[in-house]
Amino acid sequence: MDRSQVDARIRELAEPFNKKGIEITDDTTFQNDLEFDSLTVMDFVAAIEDEFDIIISMNQQAEIETYGQLVDSVHKLQAKP
Numbered sequence: 132m133d134r135s136q137v138d139a140r141i142r143e144l145a146e147p148f149n150k151k152g153i154e155i156t157d158d159t160t161f162q163n164d165l166e167f168d169s170l171t172v173m174d175f176v177a178a179i180e181d182e183f184d185i186i187i188s189m190n191q192q193a194e195i196e197t198y199g200q201l202v203d204s205v206h207k208l209q210a211k212p
Contacts, residue, residue: 132206132209132210133206134202134203134206137183137202137205137206137209138202140182140183141179141198141201141202141205142155144175144178144179144182145175145198148165148167148171148174148175149165151165151166153165155198156198156199157197157198157199157202158197158198158199159197159198160196160197160198161175161195161196161197161198161201162196172192176192179201179205183205183208183209184209185205185208185209186208187204187205187208191204
């Protein structure tokens with residue numbers, strides 16, 4: 132799966148969590164722009180992990196601040212054998 136396919140799928144997963152209907156770009160932040168609280172982040176991460184059959188460690192989660200960083204991380208993780 133290439134980056135654009137990962138991006139498209141994560142956008143679909145993000146829809147129910149994007150309560151304000153904010154347009155998501157690579158620079159969109161989860162905390163400031165989307166106003167995700169810690170529970171929302173955990174639910175969103177769980178949905179991504181289930182969809183892509185990956186594990187995003189707590190350390191990785193702490194480093195991801197923008198949507199683009201998330202897509203890049205998921206793309207790298209799902210590409211590993």
